[in-house]
Amino acid sequence: MLQSRVARPRRLALIGLTGALALSLSACAESERDSGGGGGEGGTMVFGAAGAPSNFDPFYASDGETFRVTRQMFENLVGLKPGTAELEPELAKSWESNEDGTTWTFELQEGVTFHDGTPFDGDAVCANFERMYTQTGAGASPALAYYWVENFGGFADTDAPSLYESCEATGETTVELTLSRFTADFPTMLSQDSFAMQSPGAMDEHKANDVKSQGDSFVFSDYAREHPTGTGPFTFGGYDEANGTITLNRNDDYWGEKAKLNELIFRIIPNETARKQALEAGDIDGYDFPSPSDWAALEEAGYTVEIRDPFNILYLGITQKNNPAxxxxxxxxxxAHALDRETLVSSVMPADSEVAKQFYPPTVDGYADDVQEYPHDPDKARDLLAEAGYEDLTVELWYPTQVTRPYLPNPEAVFGALREDLEAAGITVEPVSKPWAGGYIDDIEATRAQLFLLGWTGDYNSPNNFIGTFFGTPENQFYTAGSPWGDDLAGALDDADTIVDDAERETAYQDINRDLMSEYLPAIPLSHSPPAVVVSPEVEGLVPSPLTKEEFSTVTISE
Known part of the structure; x- marks a missing residue:
């Protein structure tokens, strides 16, 4: 994977997981976490997972099913306020930076230990960052160290520049992180699951870095398979691959408010219909991403359908180099004028979906209220095509199969609606469909598509995490390949990320959003849609996250 021109690598706009709010340079937050707490309601919750985790070391993961499990065992320096995308203290109770935002001092929680008894202190924090920075071999590949590469850049033994410079424990509960430059995304990026704090003792004992490539896959260490060790409210109980179950146990020595469940089990059920049937049979207590067509029936049957606030974007991507038009x-x-997005949202997308006017939701910093809009107008579309000399335009429209995404719960239905709109404006549509993991994503990245459906769920609340991810790096050249302005757009995004002043940075991103919708239009934003999670009537206390980042320590199961 290529690096950005200013060593600010970003994640491809294909999957998304978690997020938080950016803080100003003088930010200093104080923890409100209860250091006592009893918990103790007991019981077991069984949650239906859509897939197996890749492993249990969050640093070597990039998928939601892995993070759903590891999130219950591990914690980060900074966390998210439940039910929001707002940053709050976690293992660090406060933080502040120097004037230019390159040196950050974190004050750590006191009396915290990892599950194996290893103390959580400044030395442990630095051991984690040095472990991440000094990866070699397979461990340093973007396929494994995905979030490090996309957020921090290079490693100690590579020529690629890195955002990370050093870590120093200046006291037992004080640590100083030094960056090579300012970025508006720090420390919010540290809320991502891959940057969770792990026990240095357990990682050493069980050789956490002993990962090897084997063809197109990887062989993980004993640590990643059997001994993941964090500070969180649940501990690892085991993975029964034959039965497809992962068991977590309540951490009775947890430093904060203890989990209310005795046991949390994830049962792997890849088929969504099978998950629904397992819920109805009482075999599981909940599952994620129920089909929007099932929401009403599930609620009528007495289940609780928790609809999250939308923190995502679905868009029609455009690869310019494959079609001169x-x-x-x-x-x-x-x-853009040919597409009836209002009808798409009201007839195809889940309830409470919204038409997207730019490439991220209005809750993200830098949103511009006055961007150019493209109301549905087939006649206007025909006139513009005639002015451009393409009255008889033919385009390929790609859509994925064998997948549902939070922003794209029914790809075939969305494709059908867009095709109908385009053809109504006199555009000939040639459909292309491929399995999501069977060629669709690979071909889009290889710039083989023309028009394509894709989207993103934000990792944290930052314009950089949306439009910087989409248009700011060579990795995502399929958006701007063939355009004369791709470098200008990437440069503007680079510059905006380095602006220290909050108000000035906000203005810069608003300007970029205006240009994106008027001067560039590298893709067409379609909708923001709210994904849901469903649980049985006996489940209480689950707080839905707009970033699909739920924690289960607050859950109780009534008899």
């Missing part, structure tokens, strides 16, 4: 701004504007 798509290089023309008027043609891309014609496509």
């Amino acid at each position: 798509l290089k023309e701004l008027k043609v891309r504007q014609a496509l």
